[in-house]
Amino acid sequence: MMKHNWTVEDIEAIYDKPLMELIYEAATVHRQHNAYAEVQISSLISIKTGGCPEDCAYCPQAARYNTHVKAHKLMEVEEVVETAKKAKAGGSSRLCMGAAWREVRDNRDFDKVLEMVKQVNALDMEVCCTLGMLNYEQAQKLADAGLYAYNHNVDTSEDYYDEIITTRTYQDRLKTLENVRKANLTICSGGIIGLGESRKDRIGMLKVLSNLQPHPESVPINTLVRVPGTPLEDQPKVPVQDLVRMIATARILMPKTVVRLSAGRMEMSLSDQALCFMAGANSIFAGDQLLTTPNPDFQEDKQMFDILGLQPRKAFKDVEKPEPSKLS
Ligand code: SAM
Ligand code: DTB
Ligand code: SF4
Numbered sequence: 001m002m003k004h005n006w007t008v009e010d011i012e013a014i015y016d017k018p019l020m021e022l023i024y025e026a027a028t029v030h031r032q033h034n035a036y037a038e039v040q041i042s043s044l045i046s047i048k049t050g051g052c053p054e055d056c057a058y059c060p061q062a063a064r065y066n067t068h069v070k071a072h073k074l075m076e077v078e079e080v081v082e083t084a085k086k087a088k089a090g091g092s093s094r095l096c097m098g099a100a101w102r103e104v105r106d107n108r109d110f111d112k113v114l115e116m117v118k119q120v121n122a123l124d125m126e127v128c129c130t131l132g133m134l135n136y137e138q139a140q141k142l143a144d145a146g147l148y149a150y151n152h153n154v155d156t157s158e159d160y161y162d163e164i165i166t167t168r169t170y171q172d173r174l175k176t177l178e179n180v181r182k183a184n185l186t187i188c189s190g191g192i193i194g195l196g197e198s199r200k201d202r203i204g205m206l207k208v209l210s211n212l213q214p215h216p217e218s219v220p221i222n223t224l225v226r227v228p229g230t231p232l233e234d235q236p237k238v239p240v241q242d243l244v245r246m247i248a249t250a251r252i253l254m255p256k257t258v259v260r261l262s263a264g265r266m267e268m269s270l271s272d273q274a275l276c277f278m279a280g281a282n283s284i285f286a287g288d289q290l291l292t293t294p295n296p297d298f299q300e301d302k303q304m305f306d307i308l309g310l311q312p313r314k315a316f317k318d319v320e321k322p323e324p325s326k327l328s
Pocket of ligand 2 (some may be wrong): 165262291292
């Protein structure tokens with residue numbers, strides 16, 4: 001039975017366990033609920049880069065910060081499909097298209113994105129989009145075009161949110177997730193550690209995610225990529241044990257969810273990553289680029305999978321999309 005009424009005390013009791021015990025428990029839950037050696041390989045394409053009006057303090061794509069990112073208009077459909085084919089050849093079963101937008105607007109660019117979704121879906125990949133805020137009709141249009149998942153991160157706790165983003169609210173984020181769910185899409189939502197948040201904020205974020213009903217099918221846990229020019233460029237590096245704690249706790253709270261070891265792998269050793277897989281991470285972003293920052297390439301990850309005895313998870317595994325009528 002999945003639990004959706006976790007209290008702060010419940011989560012603290014898990015999060016604060018001695019690390020070895022926490023990893024062991026998370027690994028046990030993972031083996032009970034999932035094929036533990038299977039790891040989903042997901043790739044990212046930045047279909048529209050930079051020039052974003054929002055003020056997310058971590059983000060190199062916000063127009064107001066002076067970073068290495070050059071703004072680029074929406075990519076052409078053909079170029080996206082070619083890149084998707086390469087990702088598939090590299091072993092990816094999922095493709096996430098990201099746009100540096102505050103929100104989706106009903107215009108020609110959105111029609112183009114719908115066409116991208118259609119064509120990538122035809123490659124038999126799980127198609128995901130992350131395009132900012134969305135209303136119900138837009139979510140429905142994406143679903144009709146064949147979208148499988150929508151990514152919209154809560155990013156941090158409700159309390160800490162205002163320290164990181166002022167141009168929209170936590171409630172806006174939750175409303176978008178509600179629209180996504182109503183359109184019968186699967187939800188990908190997680191957050192970032194290393195923003196200067198406290199242990200309480202991390203627990204608060206996990207509480208929000210694990211009390212969504214149903215749980216998000218996918219929860220990315222990003223470690224801050226500290227990009228020069230952003231307000232958070234000088235944040236201290238996140239110790240790996242903090243990431244492992246987050247992953248293990250997410251795994252115990254949401255046993256069947258795909259927990260993604262997301263941004264931040266460039267700074268992790270193979271043994272650091274192995275600990276994350278042991279603690280229940282079962283997805284990565286692969287390919288030498290995240291959206292605008294570097295990531296290990298396919299070859300490196302293939303080697304890592306071989307060494308650790310991991311296998312890529314097939315597309316559309318365990319598809320159990322809830323009917324909108326069954327949602328409260
Ligand atoms: N503009 C859309 C939005 O904000 O929803 C979609 C793209 S946005 C880049 C997607 C997510 O990437 C953010 O919610 C954040 O969690 C993550 N992200 C952005 N910059 C990051 C960084 N420097 N380090 C780690 N994660 C980051
Ligand atoms: C998510 O949680 N992480 C990805 C994806 N969803 C869109 C993005 C990470 C971005 C890292 C910084 C960059 O490359 O721009
Ligand atoms: Fe814009 Fe998304 Fe970056 Fe925020 S995270 S600045 S909304 S691209």
